[in-house]
Amino acid sequence: MRALESILVEKGYVDPAALDALVEMYETKIGPHNGARVVARAWTDPDYRARLLADATPAIAELDIGGRGGEHMVVVENTAEVHNLVVCTLCSCYPWPVLGLPPVWYKAPPYRARAVIDPRGVLAEFGLTLPGSTRIAVWDSTAETRYMVLPRRPAGTEGWDEARLAALVTRDAMIGTGLARAPGGASA
Amino acid sequence: MNGAQDLGGMHGFGPVRPEADEPVFHAPWERRVFALAMAMGFTGTWSLDGSRAARESLPPAEYLASSYYAIWLKALERQVAEHGLATEAEMASGVASGPGRPVARVLTADILEPRFRAGFPSDRPAQGPARFAPEAWVRARNRHPVGHTRLPRYVRGRRGRVLRVHGAFVLPDTNALKAGENPDWLYTVAFDATELWGPEADPNQQVMVEMFERYLDPEAA
Numbered sequence: 001m002r003a004l005e006s007i008l009v010e011k012g013y014v015d016p017a018a019l020d021a022l023v024e025m026y027e028t029k030i031g032p033h034n035g036a037r038v039v040a041r042a043w044t045d046p047d048y049r050a051r052l053l054a055d056a057t058p059a060i061a062e063l064d065i066g067g068r069g070g071e072h073m074v075v076v077e078n079t080a081e082v083h084n085l086v087v088c089t090l091c092s093c094y095p096w097p098v099l100g101l102p103p104v105w106y107k108a109p110p111y112r113a114r115a116v117i118d119p120r121g122v123l124a125e126f127g128l129t130l131p132g133s134t135r136i137a138v139w140d141s142t143a144e145t146r147y148m149v150l151p152r153r154p155a156g157t158e159g160w161d162e163a164r165l166a167a168l169v170t171r172d173a174m175i176g177t178g179l180a181r182a183p184g185g186a187s188a
Numbered sequence: 189m190n191g192a193q194d195l196g197g198m199h200g201f202g203p204v205r206p207e208a209d210e211p212v213f214h215a216p217w218e219r220r221v222f223a224l225a226m227a228m229g230f231t232g233t234w235s236l237d238g239s240r241a242a243r244e245s246l247p248p249a250e251y252l253a254s255s256y257y258a259i260w261l262k263a264l265e266r267q268v269a270e271h272g273l274a275t276e277a278e279m280a281s282g283v284a285s286g287p288g289r290p291v292a293r294v295l296t297a298d299i300l301e302p303r304f305r306a307g308f309p310s311d312r313p314a315q316g317p318a319r320f321a322p323e324a325w326v327r328a329r330n331r332h333p334v335g336h337t338r339l340p341r342y343v344r345g346r347r348g349r350v351l352r353v354h355g356a357f358v359l360p361d362t363n364a365l366k367a368g369e370n371p372d373w374l375y376t377v378a379f380d381a382t383e384l385w386g387p388e389a390d391p392n393q394q395v396m397v398e399m400f401e402r403y404l405d406p407e408a409a
Contacts (some may be wrong), residue, residue, distance in 0.1 A: 001217045003282030004265065005224060007274045011288025013231055017297035019223035025301065026222070027212045071307040072354070074376075089196035089340055091240055092256060101222070103210050107256040110205070113198040116342065116395050117385055125204045136393040140196065142338045143374050143398035144310040145354060172206075 026101050034065045035098035035148055036169035038075075039180075040162040043153045052150070053077055060098065069096030070146050074139075077150040078176075082135045085123070085176035086147040087115035093141035095148050099171055106175070116140060126177045149176040156183045189334050190341060192248035193240075197342040197385070218257040225260050232292035233271050236308075237364035241336035242267050312371035314356035318401070319373065324350045325407040326377060328399065336364035339403045343395075346383050347407055351396060352376040359400060373401040 008014045038060055042049040052059040056073035060066055066073075073095060076084040088094065089112045094102040105111050114122050119136045123129070130136070139147045151173040157165060160183075172178030213219045229239060242263035244251070251259060268274050273291075278284055295303070320326055330345040331337075338360050356371040363369050381393035 001220055001261070004261075004268075004279045005220055006282040007278050007284055008224060008228065008268070010284050011274060013273060013288060013291055013294065014224065014227040015294060015296045018227055018295045018300050019220065021297040021300050022223040022226050022295075023213075023219045025304070027219075031212075067305040067307040069307075071309040072311065072357075074352075089342075090193055090338060091243070101212055103207065104214070104256065105204050105206050108201075108204075109195050109198070109252060110201040110203060112195040113201050114204070115196075117197045117381075117389075119393060120390065122204055126206060132392060134392070136390065138393070138395045140340065140395060140397045142340060143354075143360075143400070144357060145374070145376075145398050177206075 031100035032171035036166040039169045040165040072145045088141040095146035151180040191244045192251035193244035221257045230295040237360040241364040310358045326404040327407040348377040348379040351378045
C-alpha cells in the first residue's frame with residue numbers, strides 16, 4: 001500500500017497533499033449532516049419540498065450541497081402508504097454529497113443481495129417492521145442517478161426549527177433502513 | 189459480466205450487520221486506497237465505468253472474500269499496470285525504474301473542493317428521441333455480455349413499466365472499454381416483486397431499476 005502510493009506520487013500522477021485533503025473532506029465535511037439539512041428544509045418549507053421531489057439536484061444545490069457522486073439526484077418520499085429503500089446491487093452507488101461515504105454493510109453482500117428480494121426481512125434486521133399494507137419501493141442504483149429517501153416527519157415536532165429537526169434525521173432514515181428519530185426518543 | 193458483483197437476489201450471505209457509530213474508514217490503509225482511487229481516477233486515464241469493470245472482473249471467490257476497499261485496491265493496481273503507468277514490480281517495491289507517463293490532469297489540493305463540488309456529470313445531449321414514455325410497458329432484454337454492463341441478472345427477461353425518463357447518459361457498457369460514451373436514454377423501470385421473484389413474492393413490493401434504452405424491448409400492455 002505504502003509502496004503503491006510512493007510510486008504513484010513519484011511518477012507525478014498524484015499530489016500527496018490532495019490525498020490528505022480528500023480524506024479530510026470525506027471524514028469531516030461531507031456526511032449525513034448534509035442530507036439532514038435537506039430533509040429538515042423539506043419538512044418546513046412546502047415549496048422547497050415540491051422542488052426537491054420534482055428535480056432534486058438543483059434543490060439540494062440551493063443549500064450549497066452537491067458534486068461528486070451526487071450529480072444526478074432523485075429524492076423519494078416516504079408516506080403512510082409507501083416506504084422507500086435504496087440499494088446498489090451491482091457495486092456501492094450512494095449519494096455522497098448528502099450522505100458521505102457508505103457504511104460497510106451497504107457495500108457488503110448481505111444487504112446488496114437481499115434488499116431487492118427480501119426488503120422486509122432486511123428492514124426487520126434494522127429493527128423496523130412495517131405493516132403489510134405499507135408498499136415497499138426498492139430503488140436499485142444501477143446508473144449515475146443517486147437516490148435519497150425523504151423520511152416522514154415525526155409527530156410532536158410542530159413548530160420546530162430546521163436545526164432542531166435536522167438532529168432527528170439519521171443516515172439510515174435517508175437510506176430507508178430506518179425512520180427519523182422521535183422527539184426525545186430513539187430512532188425507530 | 190455475470191460476475192460476483194451482480195448480487196441482487198442471492199441467498200446465503202447471512203444477516204445485514206450494521207455497526208453502531210461506524211467510522212468513515214476502519215484502518216489507515218483504507219484512507220489511502222480511497223484517496224488514491226479518487227486521485228488516479230481524476231487523471232482521466234480510465235473512467236469510473238472502467239474502474240467498476242476492473243473491480244467486478246476479480247474472480248468471484250476473490251471478490252466475495254475481499255472487503256470493499258481491498259477490491260478497490262486490487263482493481264487499482266490492475267488498472268495502473270494495464271495502462272502502463274507503473275509496473276507490478278514498481279508497485280511492489282515502491283522503487284521507480286523509470287519516469288512516469290504523461291496523464292491528462294493531476295488532482296491538486298487547491299482544486300479539490302471546487303472540482304469535486306462541481307462534480308462529473310454523466311448526462312449528455314440525446315442522439316435521438318426517446319423510444320419509451322412514462323407508463324410504457326417494457327421487457328428487459330435477456331442478454332449476458334462478457335464485458336461490463338449495468339443490467340442486473342435479476343431483471344433480465346422481466347416485464348416492467350417506465351416510471352421516469354431521465355434523459356440521455358453515458359453508456360457504461362462501451363465507456364468502460366474506452367469504446368465511446370454512446371449516450372443512451374436512461375429510464376427508471378418499475379418491476380413488481382411477483383414478476384421478479386415469482387408468485388410467492390410480496391404483492392405489495394416493487395423494485396425500481398435504472399435502465400438504459402438498449403437494455404429494453406417494447407412490451408404489449
